[in-house]
Amino acid sequence: MAEALDHAPKPVRLRRLGGRGLGAVGFICAAAVILVALLGPFLATRSPTEFVGIPFQGPSTSAWLGTDMLGRDVLSRVLSGGYEILGPEPGLIMLVVAAIHAPQVARVARAATLRVAEEDFVRFAEAIGMARSRIMLWEIFPNIVNPLLVELGLRFTYSIAIIAGLSFLGFGQQPPAPDWGLMINENRIGLAANPWPVVVPILLIAILTIGTNLFTESVARAVLGLGDNGKA
Numbered sequence: 001m002a003e004a005l006d007h008a009p010k011p012v013r014l015r016r017l018g019g020r021g022l023g024a025v026g027f028i029c030a031a032a033v034i035l036v037a038l039l040g041p042f043l044a045t046r047s048p049t050e051f052v053g054i055p056f057q058g059p060s061t062s063a064w065l066g067t068d069m070l071g072r073d074v075l076s077r078v079l080s081g082g083y084e085i086l087g088p089e090p091g092l093i094m095l096v097v098a099a100i101h102a103p104q105v106a107r108v109a110r111a112a113t114l115r116v117a118e119e120d121f122v123r124f125a126e127a128i129g130m131a132r133s134r135i136m137l138w139e140i141f142p143n144i145v146n147p148l149l150v151e152l153g154l155r156f157t158y159s160i161a162i163i164a165g166l167s168f169l170g171f172g173q174q175p176p177a178p179d180w181g182l183m184i185n186e187n188r189i190g191l192a193a194n195p196w197p198v199v200v201p202i203l204l205i206a207i208l209t210i211g212t213n214l215f216t217e218s219v220a221r222a223v224l225g226l227g228d229n230g231k232a
Helices: 014-019 021-043 074-080 090-117 120-127 132-168 180-190 196-224
Strands: none
Touching: 021 074, 021 196, 074 180, 074 196, 090 132, 120 132, 132 180, 132 196, 180 196
16 A cells, blocks of 8 residues: 555646647637737727717728727727626626536535545555645645546636626626627627628637637546547
């Protein structure tokens, strides 16, 4: 049993995922959209509430993505509307989403902890008199990080859908503030005239969701010791 600690599961290091095709693609996609959301307001050339033309005007040199339902520059509104679409009370929205996900995350954490607690290296640590706090910190916690990261990725994906849905229904930012979910809702009546006010926010939300899913799946495969083709 003296060799038990040497056989403790080794946590997967996230930096190793950079060489995994799907994981790298997913990370790049998600990171790109997050960068647009964070840096977009500083890159917009116009105020998102400025009127620049007639409603639902097509793309032009003065408005690369055309105008929306009120004649505002779509590109400037897209760049200004991604600041994670959290609404006027981001703390409240985050609290609600966290409350929705907390029970499932707690179940995953408990199940992973109970599984690791039965391993020989944990029993050995107890047998030699290691303090419980030290066992939790150095033996159990490092070996439940991987399933928690996978669960975090899944919950993040679900959160994107929840927050975007709340914005679409009008529980996020209120007009005339730019918001990707709100843009989809208020401009869908003009899809035939200029689809970009709806298509671009949908694409950004979809890329963020798909990218997060790909990265999460890559983490899960790494935890299981599988490659992107499903083989060990």
